[in-house]
Amino acid sequence: MERDVALAQRELSSVLNQGDPVEEAPAVRNAVTQPEPAPSAPVESVTPSMAPVSSLMRTPPNRLQLIDESQQFDEDAFREHLHSWGLAEAGFGYDICAVLGSQSTGKSTLLNRLFGTNFDVMDERARQQTTKGIWLCRGLERNVLVMDVEGTDGRERGEDQDFERKSALFALTTAECLIVNMWENQVGLYQGANMGLLKTVLDVNLSLFQAGRARAGGAKEKTLLLFVIRDFLGTTPLENLEATVRADLQRIWASLTKPEALADAALGDFFDVMFATLPHKVLQAKEFDAGIMELQRRFLGRGDENYVFQTQYHKRIPIDGLPHYLKNVWAQVVENKDLDLPTQQELLAQFRCDEIASAASQVFSSAISALRTALETGQVLPSLGTDMLARRTEALSVFDRDASRYHQGVYARKRADLLLGLNAKLLPFFLGQLKNLLAQLTTQFQQAVRDGMSRSSYDFGALVQDEHAAALRQFDAETQTLVLPETDWKVDDERAQLSEELNAMARTMRAEESRKLAASLEKEMRRQLAEPVELALAHPAPDMWDAVMQTLQRVNNEATAAFRARAARLQGTPEEEESAVQALQSASWRLLQDKVREQTSDAVLSMRLRSYFEDRFRYDAGGVPRVWKPSDDMEGMFVQARDSTLELIALYATIAPSEPSLLLPAAHAAAAADDSDASSFEESLHVLSELKRTELGNRFRRDADAYYVEAKRSMVSSMSQVPVWVYAVMVVLGWNEAMAIIRNPLYCTVLCLLLAGAYVTWRLHLAAPLWTVAAGLAREVQQVAQGQLRAYLEMPQTTAPMSEPFELRERVASDSAAGAGAGAGDESGPRLPASF
Numbered sequence: 001m002e003r004d005v006a007l008a009q010r011e012l013s014s015v016l017n018q019g020d021p022v023e024e025a026p027a028v029r030n031a032v033t034q035p036e037p038a039p040s041a042p043v044e045s046v047t048p049s050m051a052p053v054s055s056l057m058r059t060p061p062n063r064l065q066l067i068d069e070s071q072q073f074d075e076d077a078f079r080e081h082l083h084s085w086g087l088a089e090a091g092f093g094y095d096i097c098a099v100l101g102s103q104s105t106g107k108s109t110l111l112n113r114l115f116g117t118n119f120d121v122m123d124e125r126a127r128q129q130t131t132k133g134i135w136l137c138r139g140l141e142r143n144v145l146v147m148d149v150e151g152t153d154g155r156e157r158g159e160d161q162d163f164e165r166k167s168a169l170f171a172l173t174t175a176e177c178l179i180v181n182m183w184e185n186q187v188g189l190y191q192g193a194n195m196g197l198l199k200t201v202l203d204v205n206l207s208l209f210q211a212g213r214a215r216a217g218g219a220k221e222k223t224l225l226l227f228v229i230r231d232f233l234g235t236t237p238l239e240n241l242e243a244t245v246r247a248d249l250q251r252i253w254a255s256l257t258k259p260e261a262l263a264d265a266a267l268g269d270f271f272d273v274m275f276a277t278l279p280h281k282v283l284q285a286k287e288f289d290a291g292i293m294e295l296q297r298r299f300l301g302r303g304d305e306n307y308v309f310q311t312q313y314h315k316r317i318p319i320d321g322l323p324h325y326l327k328n329v330w331a332q333v334v335e336n337k338d339l340d341l342p343t344q345q346e347l348l349a350q351f352r353c354d355e356i357a358s359a360a361s362q363v364f365s366s367a368i369s370a371l372r373t374a375l376e377t378g379q380v381l382p383s384l385g386t387d388m389l390a391r392r393t394e395a396l397s398v399f400d401r402d403a404s405r406y407h408q409g410v411y412a413r414k415r416a417d418l419l420l421g422l423n424a425k426l427l428p429f430f431l432g433q434l435k436n437l438l439a440q441l442t443t444q445f446q447q448a449v450r451d452g453m454s455r456s457s458y459d460f461g462a463l464v465q466d467e468h469a470a471a472l473r474q475f476d477a478e479t480q481t482l483v484l485p486e487t488d489w490k491v492d493d494e495r496a497q498l499s500e501e502l503n504a505m506a507r508t509m510r511a512e513e514s515r516k517l518a519a520s521l522e523k524e525m526r527r528q529l530a531e532p533v534e535l536a537l538a539h540p541a542p543d544m545w546d547a548v549m550q551t552l553q554r555v556n557n558e559a560t561a562a563f564r565a566r567a568a569r570l571q572g573t574p575e576e577e578e579s580a581v582q583a584l585q586s587a588s589w590r591l592l593q594d595k596v597r598e599q600t601s602d603a604v605l606s607m608r609l610r611s612y613f614e615d616r617f618r619y620d621a622g623g624v625p626r627v628w629k630p631s632d633d634m635e636g637m638f639v640q641a642r643d644s645t646l647e648l649i650a651l652y653a654t655i656a657p658s659e660p661s662l663l664l665p666a667a668h669a670a671a672a673a674d675d676s677d678a679s680s681f682e683e684s685l686h687v688l689s690e691l692k693r694t695e696l697g698n699r700f701r702r703d704a705d706a707y708y709v710e711a712k713r714s715m716v717s718s719m720s721q722v723p724v725w726v727y728a729v730m731v732v733l734g735w736n737e738a739m740a741i742i743r744n745p746l747y748c749t750v751l752c753l754l755l756a757g758a759y760v761t762w763r764l765h766l767a768a769p770l771w772t773v774a775a776g777l778a779r780e781v782q783q784v785a786q787g788q789l790r791a792y793l794e795m796p797q798t799t800a801p802m803s804e805p806f807e808l809r810e811r812v813a814s815d816s817a818a819g820a821g822a823g824a825g826d827e828s829g830p831r832l833p834a835s836f
């Protein structure tokens with residue numbers, strides 16, 4: 001460190017020893033600013049005096065008129081100059097030194113020589129005020145803001161001491177080190193040594209600035225007063241001069257009206273006092289230069305015992321907030337309001353913290369906006385939690401870096417506000433992720449359970465339990481990083497919601513599976529009922545319904561057992577299982593009814609009655625078709641067959657097993673149906689209504705009558721067959737013709753040829769085809785012959801047999817028109833059975 005100080009001092013001296021820059025360039029004396037030098041690299045050091053030389057400015061910086069003669073504070077220019085001076089990023093790494101003293105006492109000269117600044121210096125020949133207002137310049141190769149204040153007791157301002165006091169108060173309040181510049185011969189003089197001004201300034205400073213701090217409980221803010229005694233001859237020892245000044249200061253302090261909070265405060269609580277002397281600049285030029293060099297050491301190195309920029313003097317204002325802060329202090333000074341420096345610092349902190357938070361928040365918003373699109377498409381972002389935390393930490397660290405330099409209370413408050421704001425911006429992402437996660441987990445759960453159920457053997461309860469636990473585990477893992485620290489976010493409700501949704505989904509899937517099972521069993525029941533019921537109803541018998549109901553009972557029992565076996569895997573509640581079994585039984589009863597209705601439809605039942613009747617009337621006991629002979633009791637058999645068939649209608653009409661207990665399962669099944677009661681079950685047993693039975697009976701009777709007529713007709717036909725003896729007659733009558741053929745050589749030859757042909761045919765296996773042809777031919781011939789014969793034989797006896805069918809047909813026709821039995825009293829024609 002010693003080496004750096006020496007190096008900096010040497011470089012600074014080499015620049016300063018080139019002479020007063022203003023004296024060499026008088027043309028720039030009245031310029032407000034000079035051309036901008038290239039800005040140096042940002043200075044991060046918090047020990048400005050010890051900043052690396054290479055990073056500091058090596059050319060004289062341009063100065064700035066911070067406050068002009070009309071008391072206007074130029075904040076924008078100050079901010080621009082901070083950039084051009086390379087101090088914009090210095091943070092706390094800077095110091096402020098100001099100078100106070102009578103006009104033309106070599107203040108500007110002192111500052112230029114000490115810091116390498118280029119403040120205007122009075123032209124010896126003009127002898128007039130050079131520094132107007134307050135000027136600011138960065139020290140050459142130093143992070144020091146040097147403030148040159150318009151001189152006091154100025155001839156130009158005369159009696160107007162307003163600006164002099166304001167500028168002195170401003171310098172005293174804002175500078176860490178205030179140089180009080182005076183000639184040696186002014187020591188001991190009240191006005192000449194600016195003691196009057198000091199008294200005023202100390203008074204205002206104490207009552208307006210320090211009292212507020214004391215009231216707020218803050219630490220006392222100290223300032224170094226460095227008295228530089230110029231043109232020091234050495235005749236009066238410095239100790240004596242120092243004692244005089246200190247005595248004057250104590251006197252001033254004692255005379256101050258101290259605020260209540262500072263009644264017991266001592267001068268040393270707020271001010272440290274230091275002294276330095278400089279010989280005459282012209283008469284003792286070498287000594288003057290040496291004095292300057294010695295004085296510089298106090299500004300350069302912390303190692304120096306008289307180092308002026310002690311940390312305790314720093315006002316703790318980050319340099320980026322300095323323009324705003326100084327402007328407000330100046331405004332308060334000018335407007336002479338009830339000043340309270342801590343309040344000013346808090347206001348500044350609020351202003352700057354808001355600015356910094358807003359900038360950090362904007363960067364944060366644009367950084368997280370990329371996540372929004374992915375979330376809106378329903379995706380679950382695996383690293384959302386860590387991403388959100390990283391973005392938030394980044395924004396907070398930016399805020400911490402810039403805002404932590406300000407008032408700690410305000411900083412902490414604003415940080416909490418920023419954190420709340422960032423969390424509020426992140427909340428939609430958190431909720432969106434949760435929503436997507438819930439949707440994803442429920443879909444996964446459903447798919448996993450369905451996959452499990454598609455396997456040949458599975459335990460629904462265990463399957464659901466496993467997948468349910470897996471989904472909750474995944475939820476916990478995903479939300480572990482999603483819930484950011486320092487938030488009040490919770491996922492308990494969503495977790496409970498997920499669990500409930502999964503349970504509901506499992507219930508739905510169980511019900512769906514149960515329905516599918518019931519549907520497949522219903523289909524199986526339909527298949528199992530169909531054939532036996534059809535068979536039983538196709539063979540009507542007194543125990544027909546017994547067979548049907550037994551079938552129903554068997555099918556019902558099998559289906560129930562199958563359902564119970566498979567439903568056990570679904571792990572439904574006993575109530576759900578019982579309800580499903582009842583539904584199954586109800587379905588079986590409904591299926592049976594459908595089947596019975598199908599088998600007892602008009603068409604089917606008519607066909608069955610006809611078939612039944614035919615079996616008994618048209619076929620004999622061996623199932624051979626009857627060929628009616630006149631000797632047969634056709635009428636009796638007809639009546640018997642018809643009546644027994646009519647009895648079937650009553651049998652089909654009602655489901656009535658001989659064993660009433662067989663109806664119990666059906667009764668239970670019907671009772672299980674929602675809209676059924678005992679009376680509707682009774683009704684459901686009636687298959688055919690009374691009207692339908694009558695219609696069916698009538699229709700059957702008509703069919704049976706037709707069969708009867710047909711049977712009668714067939715009996716007449718059988719009686720018309722060609723008798724056997726007719727063929728014997730034909731042989732006898734044809735004997736001569738046969739003999740004639742045999743005896744005739746021609747005919748005999750032809751016969752022989754035919755026989756030979758027959759032999760050849762037999763040898764060539766043409767017999768069968770020829771036999772078929774011959775047989776066909778023979779049949780034709782036979783039929784023709786029979787027809788001829790019948791015509792021949794029947795001719796004399798056609799009157800009696802033919803009249804009966806004709807009349808019967810007539811009679812049936814007239815019966816149809818007039819109603820059943822209308823012709824019962826007709827005695828003239830052939831008598832029909834009583835049923836006609």
Ligand SMILES: Nc1nc2c(ncn2[C@@H]2O[C@H](COP(=O)(O)OP(=O)(O)OP(=O)(O)O)[C@@H](O)[C@H]2O)c(=O)[nH]1
Nearest residue numbers: 103104105106107108109121122129130131151281
């Ligand atoms: N006797 C003497 N004259 C000095 C000394 N330093 C500077 N001067 C001269 O004093 C005159 C005024 O110098 P400035 O530096 O302009 O004084 P100032 O206090 O800044 O003047 P204002 O800004 O107008 O108040 C100049 O002519 C300097 O050359 C010194 O140590 N002793």
